[in-house]
Amino acid sequence: MSDSLAASATLSRDMVRTTTYALVVVAALGASVPLWTGSMPFLLILASQAVIAAIVALSLDLLMGSTGLLSFGHAAWYGFGAYLTGLAAKLLTPEMLIVLPLTLVATIVLATIIGFVLVRQIGKTFAILTLALGQIMFALVFVMSGVTGGEDGLQGIPVPKAFGIPVVRPDVWYWILYGVLLAAILASFHIRRSPLGKAWLAIRENTERARFIGLDTGSLKLLSYVVSATLAALAGGLFALFNGAASSDLLNWFESGKVLMYVVLGGVGTIIGPVIGAAVFTITEHYVSSITNSWLIYFGGFFVLIVIVAPGGLFGALSSLWSRFGASRRGAAS
Amino acid sequence: MSGALVYDNLCAFYGSSQILHGVSFEVGQGTVACLLGLNGMGKTTTLRATMGLVDRLEGKVVLNGEELRGPTYRRSQMGITLVPEDRKVFPNLTVDENLRVAKRKAARGQDFTIAEALEIFPRLGERMSQKAGTLSGGEQQMLVVARAMLANPHYMMLDEPTEGLAPSYVDAIKQSIDAARNRGIGIVLVEQSLPLALAVGDRFYVMENGQIVQSFVRDEVLAAPDRLANMLTVE
Numbered sequence: 001m002s003d004s005l006a007a008s009a010t011l012s013r014d015m016v017r018t019t020t021y022a023l024v025v026v027a028a029l030g031a032s033v034p035l036w037t038g039s040m041p042f043l044l045i046l047a048s049q050a051v052i053a054a055i056v057a058l059s060l061d062l063l064m065g066s067t068g069l070l071s072f073g074h075a076a077w078y079g080f081g082a083y084l085t086g087l088a089a090k091l092l093t094p095e096m097l098i099v100l101p102l103t104l105v106a107t108i109v110l111a112t113i114i115g116f117v118l119v120r121q122i123g124k125t126f127a128i129l130t131l132a133l134g135q136i137m138f139a140l141v142f143v144m145s146g147v148t149g150g151e152d153g154l155q156g157i158p159v160p161k162a163f164g165i166p167v168v169r170p171d172v173w174y175w176i177l178y179g180v181l182l183a184a185i186l187a188s189f190h191i192r193r194s195p196l197g198k199a200w201l202a203i204r205e206n207t208e209r210a211r212f213i214g215l216d217t218g219s220l221k222l223l224s225y226v227v228s229a230t231l232a233a234l235a236g237g238l239f240a241l242f243n244g245a246a247s248s249d250l251l252n253w254f255e256s257g258k259v260l261m262y263v264v265l266g267g268v269g270t271i272i273g274p275v276i277g278a279a280v281f282t283i284t285e286h287y288v289s290s291i292t293n294s295w296l297i298y299f300g301g302f303f304v305l306i307v308i309v310a311p312g313g314l315f316g317a318l319s320s321l322w323s324r325f326g327a328s329r330r331g332a333a334s
Numbered sequence: 335m336s337g338a339l340v341y342d343n344l345c346a347f348y349g350s351s352q353i354l355h356g357v358s359f360e361v362g363q364g365t366v367a368c369l370l371g372l373n374g375m376g377k378t379t380t381l382r383a384t385m386g387l388v389d390r391l392e393g394k395v396v397l398n399g400e401e402l403r404g405p406t407y408r409r410s411q412m413g414i415t416l417v418p419e420d421r422k423v424f425p426n427l428t429v430d431e432n433l434r435v436a437k438r439k440a441a442r443g444q445d446f447t448i449a450e451a452l453e454i455f456p457r458l459g460e461r462m463s464q465k466a467g468t469l470s471g472g473e474q475q476m477l478v479v480a481r482a483m484l485a486n487p488h489y490m491m492l493d494e495p496t497e498g499l500a501p502s503y504v505d506a507i508k509q510s511i512d513a514a515r516n517r518g519i520g521i522v523l524v525e526q527s528l529p530l531a532l533a534v535g536d537r538f539y540v541m542e543n544g545q546i547v548q549s550f551v552r553d554e555v556l557a558a559p560d561r562l563a564n565m566l567t568v569e
Contacts, residue, residue: 198427198435205424212385212418213436213485214410 019322023272031178034171044170050282051177052239057262057274058184059231065269066197067224068204069119070127073134074232074259079251080137081107081233083148086157086240094158096167096241103237104230111229112222119221122207131253138251153247160241173242180238181275184231188271191227200224261299265306267313276314337363339414339489339520343393346376346383346544353379355544356393361489361537364518366511368531370566371541377524378419379544381491384522385409385416398488413488419497419524421475425467429458429477432466436481446517451480454510472503479510483519490514491522496530508533528563532556540565 037043060074081103088099118129141148148154159166167173191197202210203217210217240246249255258281266277281299289295310317339361346354354376361367369377382388384395385406395402402409424432433448452459455476461469466477475495482490492511496504504527511521511534525531531538538555540548540562548565555562 195434198431201427201431202424202435205426206422209422209424211406212410212416213481214407214415214438216407
C-alpha cells in the first residue's frame with residue numbers, strides 16, 4: 001500500500017472513530033435533557049413527545065427502509081397500541097410491565113393475520129391497502145365508542161406503575177422513553193447487520209432476484225411488517241400511558257402522513273435519520289403552530305424543499321457534509 | 335439418471351400462447367448442457383419455466399428424483415438457481431453483502447465459500463466494500479455468477495452469461511463454469527457464443543420453435559463443428 005493510501009485508510013478509521021464518538025456524545029446529550037430542563041417542565045414533556053414520535057418513525061423505517069414496503073396507514077398500529085394499552089391499564093392493571101407486553105403479543109397476532117394478506121400485494125396496492133386499514137381502525141373507534149370513548153377518546157387511564165412503583169415524575173418518564181428509543185435504535189442496527197437485515201435489503205433491491213437465491217420473500221416481508229407494527233404499537237402504548245389518554249386522532253390518515261414525513265424528512269432506511277426527522281418535526285411543529293395557524297403550509301414547503309435539495313433527507317445531507325469534511329482533512333494531510 | 339435434472343415433455347404458456355412444445359432432455363451432475371438456437375426459440379423460456387416463472391406449465395422438471403414445484407424460492411431451495419441474462423445485482427448493497435446474502439449451506443458435499451468465489455473472481459475481492467450498482471457490467475456479471483454459486487445449488491442455469499463482455503471477463507466466466515463442474519454442479523447454459531459453448535459443453539441441444547430438434551454429444555460436435563454452426567446461422 002502506498003503512503004498516501006495508508007494515510008487515507010488511517011484517516012478513514014479516524015473518521016469512523018470520530019463519528020462513533022460524536023454519536024455517543026449526541027446520545028449522552030439526549031439522556032441529559034432532564035438535567036437542564038428542570039425549570040422548564042414543558043420542554044421535558046415536549047422532548048418526551050419527540051422521543052415517542054422518534055420510536056414510531058423508527059418503526060416505519062424498519063418497514064420502508066428494509067423491505068421497501070410503503071405504508072400510508074402506519075398510524076393504525078400506533079393507535080391500536082395506544083387504545084389497547086390504555087384499555088388494559090384501565091380494566092386489568094396499571095403495571096406497565098404487564099400491559100405493554102400484552103399489547104405487543106396482541107399486535108404480533110393481529111399484524112401477522114393482516115400482514116399475511118397485505119404483503120402479498122406489491123407497490124401501490126400495498127400502500128392503498130395500508131391506508132384503508134388505517135381508516136378501518138379509525139372508524140372502529142367510533143363504532144365501538146362504548147369501549148373506546150368515541151369522539152371523547154379514551155380517558156382516565158390510571159397512572160402507570162413499573163415494578164409496582166407509580167411512574168409520575170416527568171424526568172423518569174423521559175428516561176424510560178429514551179431508554180426504549182435507544183434500545184430500538186441498537187436493535188435496528190443489529191438487525192440491519194444480521195443476515196435477516198441483508199435479506200430484507202435484498203428484497204427491497206430486487207424481489208425476483210431474492211427469490212432466485214432461495215429467499216422466501218413472502219415470509220420475510222411479513223416478518224418485517226410484524227416487527228414494524230409491533231414497534232409502532234409499543235410507541236402507541238407508551239403514548240397512552242404517558243399522556244393518560246388516547247384519541248382517535250392517533251389512528252387518522254393525517255397521523256400516518258406525519259409519520260411518513262418524519263421518515264422521508266430524516267432519510268429513509270438510515271435508522272438515525274427518521275429519529276432526527278421526528279424530533280425536528282415535533283419540536284418545530286410545536287413552535288411554528290404557536291406562531292401561526294398556517295403552519296402546515298410552511299411545513300409543506302419545507303418538506304418539498306428537503307425532498308428536492310436533499311433526497312437522502314436530513315441524515316443524508318449531514319452525512320454528505322461530514323464526508324466532505326473528512327475529504328478536506330485528507331486533502332490537508334496529503 | 336440418479337441426481338439428474340430431467341426435463342420431461344415440458345410445455346410452457348404465456349397467457350394463451352404456447353412457447354414450449356414438449357421439451358425433453360437430461361443434465362447429469364457435473365456436466366454442462368448447452369441450449370443453443372436462434373433468438374425466440376424458447377431457450378430462456380425453458381430456464382424461466384424451470385423456476386416457475388411462466389403463466390402455465392405442462393409436463394415436469396425432476397431434480398434428484400423429485401418434481402420441481404411451488405414458488406421460485408422453494409425451487410431454488412431444492413437446489414437449482416438461475417442467473418438471468420439481465421445480470422441484476424442488488425445495487426445498493428456492497429459486493430460483500432451481495433455475496434453474504436446468497437450464502438447457503440450445501441445440502442451435500444463441501445460448501446462453496448466466499449474465499450473460493452474470490453479466487454475465481456479476484457476482481458470482486460478488490461471491490462468488496464463498493465456498492466454493487468457502481469461495478470462495471472463485467473464485474474456485475476461475475477458477481478451474479480458468484481452469488482449463484484454461493485447458494486450451493488445442485489444445478490445452475492446461466493442465461494447468456496458472456497453477452498457483451500470483454501474477453502478477460504469471458505475467461506473468468508468459463509473458469510467459474512469449470513469450477514462449478516468440478517464440484518459436481520450440473521449446468522444448463524444458454525449461450526450465443528459458440529466458442530464458449532464448445533469449450534465447456536458436454537451435450538448440445540438445438541432448439542427451434544419451442545422444441546429440441548437436434549442433440550449432439552461433445553465428440554460429435556468436435557468432429558464436425560461446422561454442422562452445429564450452420565444450424566445456428568440465419569440463412
